[in-house]
Amino acid sequence: QQQVKQSPQSLIVQKGGISIINCAYENTAFDYFPWYQQFPGKGPALLIAIRPDVSEKKEGRFTISFNKSAKQFSLHIMDSQPGDSATYFCAASWRIYNQGGKLIFGQGTELSVKP
């Protein structure tokens, strides 16, 4: 059972364009929605995160849009650069403390930004 579904699996964008990655979740008990960025040969690193009481969060060129009623959230990368080429994972974790802060990850999106 995949509780967090991510699309697309891969994405090619021209330099300067907008990259958009979408995620949908099922469990309404999730209360924290981070995005992780992973470069080849490295572990994932937190990029940006949002809580469900906020509809949008922006940090530099990266924006999360959150739609609680639709149980969907998305990552927008403005003015995409070749250095943004990486794999991006959305994730979700529970409000319930005894879940140990577990993260449920989406399947990942491999982004390639062409010069």
Next chain:
Amino acid sequence: NAGVTQTPKFRVLKTGQSMTLLCAQDMNHEYMYWYRQDPGMGLRLIHYSVGEGTTAKGEVPDGYNVSRLKKQNFLLGLESAAPSQTSVYFCASRYGRNSNQPQHFGDGTRLSIL
């Protein structure tokens, strides 16, 4: 500041062999996690620990065991390796129980089972 360190970085095993993956963190984090990453499946939680001496099962625990004898170390064991366990394994740690605290990942162990 090393953060989260995983050893070894690469390993090739034969079916039926055993091995232990070591994760060490120097950030005094309470929570530690083991994930496996497979193409098209994201990261899936194997086991986790909420403190020294504790362990709990994640999504895909079968075929793996873990131990957290010291706060800074979290060991993942494969008792009898199978080809289905070929994967990239990531360890992560987190300071506390608040859900908005990030998990910090190591750079992974690439394991091939022949």
